[in-house]
Amino acid sequence: MSTHNPFQIILSIFIVLGRLRGCYAGATQLDSSNFDDLIGNNEIVFINFYADWCRFSNMLAPTWDESADKVRELFPEPGRVVMGKVDCDSESSISSRFHITKYPTLKMLRNGQMAKREYRGQRSVEAFTEFIKEQLADPITVLKDLSEISNADEKKRMVIGYFETLEAPEYQIFKKVATNLKEDCQFMAAVGDVGRAMHPAGQSLIAFKASISQEDEAFTGSLFSYDEVSIWVTERCIPLVREITFQNAEELTEEGLPFLILFHAPEDTESIKRYMKLVHSELADQKQNVNFLTADGVQFAHPLHHLGKSKKDLPLIAIDSFRHMYLFPDYNEMETPGKMKQFLGDLYSGKLHREFHYGPDPDSTEAPTEEAQDAGSDDTTTTKRPTTPPESTFKKLAPSKNRYTLLDRDEL
Structure with a gap:
């Protein structure tokens, strides 16, 4: 008859419980x-x-x-x-x-x-x-032949790395950057003999292509610096000016930055070019404070309606602060040096919000009020009259902050 040590039994129970x-x-x-x-x-x-x-x-x-x-x-x-x-x-x-x-x-x-x-x-x-x-999942497609590049998605930017081996430290940095940006760019790698003709002997190379038909742009910084590679790739995979659609509006709204939006007619490409040139030349230093966007004014007719505008008024520029929408006074003055930056500055300082509610600030240069003219005064200040700025419409495309709905119950 076998006997069991009670201490061994207790110890076994604790071991099992610990494993569980x-x-x-x-x-x-x-x-x-x-x-x-x-x-x-x-x-x-x-x-x-x-x-x-x-x-x-x-x-x-x-x-x-x-x-x-x-x-x-x-x-x-x-x-x-x-x-x-x-x-x-x-x-x-x-x-x-x-x-x-x-x-x-x-x-x-x-x-x-x-x-x-x-x-x-x-x-x-x-x-x-x-x-x-x-x-x-691996964010990088390892090419078996360079001809496979032609199979890439034409609508998506691409970054191609040329490496001697997958064990190279430069490749590991490239992979980490690709992991962070795989939703914004497609990443490919040519390793060993496959891409050897495309880069200097013994040196790795990373290149960016905005599309298959465009020329490569080579990275000239240190491939051993994650920060340098990440900044360079991010700036190319996430353009300074983006198009807002109903598909990406929620994602853009979640970034939490106000929108500076060019509303344009569907066939109008010239205003987009002018707007992009302005943003890159004068406003690039504001990218941490605002999202620069273009929007099809026909698809987004509802925000235009809130601004009191329609298709016939396109193109026009407005800010959506997620509280209110503010219309840039005159699209034709968009390229006047300093005008657009001042418009953004007035948003940051609260001046746009304040003046929308209470009229121009006392130091604003305006025509004399009717009351001042009647009195024979040269007073150039205007009487403050409360106004009602258009409410933000893009914030309504973001998820509700109180999403306790039947949908949530189904998800749970």
Whole structure:
């Protein structure tokens, strides 16, 4: 008859429980003590920003934890992916940092950088794991022959790297940049004999092509500097002036910057060229403060209507601050030196908002008011009269800050 040591039995139970806990640990709890370390040392960090009092957060919680376990099982390598969760009540600084205004909000960081759009796909274990698989897929197409470049998407910019081996440190930097920008450009690599004729012997090369038919533009900085490569590629993959459509409006709105928009007729390419030239020559230093956009004035007739304009008034330029829309007074003065920069400056200072509500500032040079003329006065100030500026229309294309709808219940 065999006997069992009770201490061995207890030890075995603890070992089993420990293994189970390791396998089914759920999502990683993120707080101020570990947040920056985790996002800085993992390729993908997928985060559930939640609040305990929110029933939608509580409904999602078990699915999120189960998904985290599945992802951990599929991608166990350190530094690849973490599914985390942030209690926004106890970690208000993190919540504020990422502008969380509704719960649950699902956001992804890639190599420490926040993705442009929050996750709005189906909320199931299968959907979350498939999303992670897509995010971790190799962003670079390794060419077997240079002729394959002609198969690229004509509508999408491309960056092509020429390397001796896939193990080269320059290639690893190229891959990291490609991972961050794969939604904006298509990335290709010619390795070894495939691309040897395209670059100096023993040296790697990165080139940008706006389209297949255009000439390459070679990168001349250090291929060993992630920052240099990233800045150069970003400036080419994400143009200074972009077209806004109903498909990308939500994404652009989420970037949180006011819009300076040229509204043009569909067939009008000349005004686009003039606008782009102006932005590049005079306003490029404002790219951190505003998004420069062009918009088809026929497709976006609704914003024009709010401005009291129609197709016959095109082209015209306006700012949408996400509170109000402000019309640039005279499109024909767009290229007058300093005019457009002053228009932006008046937005930043609050002058546009103030004058829309209360009329021109006292120091504005205006014609004398009727009252002043009747009195024989040369007073050049105008009487302040409250006005009603057009409301922002583009903010309505962004997701609602209170998205607790039937759709959310279906997603959860």
